[in-house]
Amino acid sequence: MTNEQALLRLAASTLDAIRDVLETYAPGAVNPGAVAAVSPGTHPLAGAQTPAVLADVGYVDGVTGGNIMVIGVEGARRLAAAMMGGDPNEVEPGGELSELDFSAVGEAMNQMMSAAAMATSRVLGDEVEIAPPNVRLVTSSAEAEEGIEAGGLACTVEFTLCGAPCLLVQLVPHAFIVRMTRALDEMTESYESAPLSDALRSVPVRVWAEFGRAEMPSGRVVGLPAGALVELDREVDEPIDLYADGMRFAVGRLQVCEDGTLAIRVERILAGTVAGDDAAAADPTSPPLTSPEYKEVA
Incomplete structure (x- = not known):
């Protein structure tokens, strides 16, 4: 696995x-965009859209590196509205970010940075701890770059939140890439005999099935009464996606066992893809999942 492939895998995860x-705050409001490895000598925040709310964290244990999240003011205002039970689509453009909005978005960004560290930990197979996130409002790309060391490797992920552009940056030292590449190679290496050692066979993985999705305002979600029906975007006889630790690995059909419990009959094994990716080998009848576009930033 090349350095770039490892970077893109980490960014997608x-x-x-x-x-x-x-998605817990604004269901269906996130649309992924380009995932890219940043060219050496280019600051990953060069050209970042401002004004924006920026959060950055550094790893303090396990590995070195860090994550940076940039959410434009418009996106931050919409996210804050969704977090407070409002409709983000009804936020009038051009307004200012209030202290209450900033506080709400800061809390969400803290959670996002923690989730990003956990994703890095899963890919590397090693515990990753982060320092408290530094959340600030920046009004220019030069201000955004202040205090951000651009040495080593980096990758960026562009996405939109409620239609507003956002940017995720991962700062990855060369030593980290060596460890990550080795870990990923061990995960994907094929064998002529038993594919897994005894030690790997005992490693627990989280497996889940995605029956479908629904989109609704967060205010309606918290107000759902017991017994309410939530309509999903798939028919009961459509294929169901199976995931293992974020990797979409199979497509199956829902089955009812003799004792009344539910099960999935696996119909097709796919090439492992990160949750949310649209695998090229996916079942043609399966609903398409949004896939990031992979490119290199010049």
Whole structure:
């Protein structure tokens, strides 16, 4: 696995973790964009859209490196509205970010940075701890770059939140890439005999099935009464996606067991893809999942 492939894999995994956090506040409001490895000598925040709320954290244990999240003021105002039970689409453009809005967005960004560190930990197979995030309002790209060391490697992920542009940056030292590449190679190495050692066979992984999705305002979600029905975007007989620790690995069909419990009959094994990616080998009848566009920043 090349350095660039490892960077893109890490970035895609981190985006999924951050999207999970944002989906709790604004379901369906996150749309991923380009995932890129930053060219050497280029500051990853060069050209960042401002004014914006910027949060940056550094790793303090396990590995070195850090994450940076940039959310434009318009996106921050919409996220704050969603967090407080409002409709982000009804936020009038051009307004200022209030102290209450800034506080709400700061809390969400703290959660996103923690989720990003956990995603990095899963990819590396090692515990990653972060320092308290530094959240600030920046009015120019030069101000955003202040205090951000651009040495080593970096990757960026562009996405929109409620239609507003956002940017995720991961600062990755060369030593970290060596460790991560080795870990990923061990995870994907193929064997002629048993594919997993005894030690790896005992490692627990989280497996889940995605039956479908629904989009609704957070205010309605918290107000759902017991017994309410939430309509999903798939029919009961459509294929169901299976994931293992964020990797979409199979497509199956819902089955009812003799004792009344539910199960999934696996119909097709896919090439492992990060949750949210649209695998090229996906079942043609399966609803498409949004996939980031991979490119290199010049």
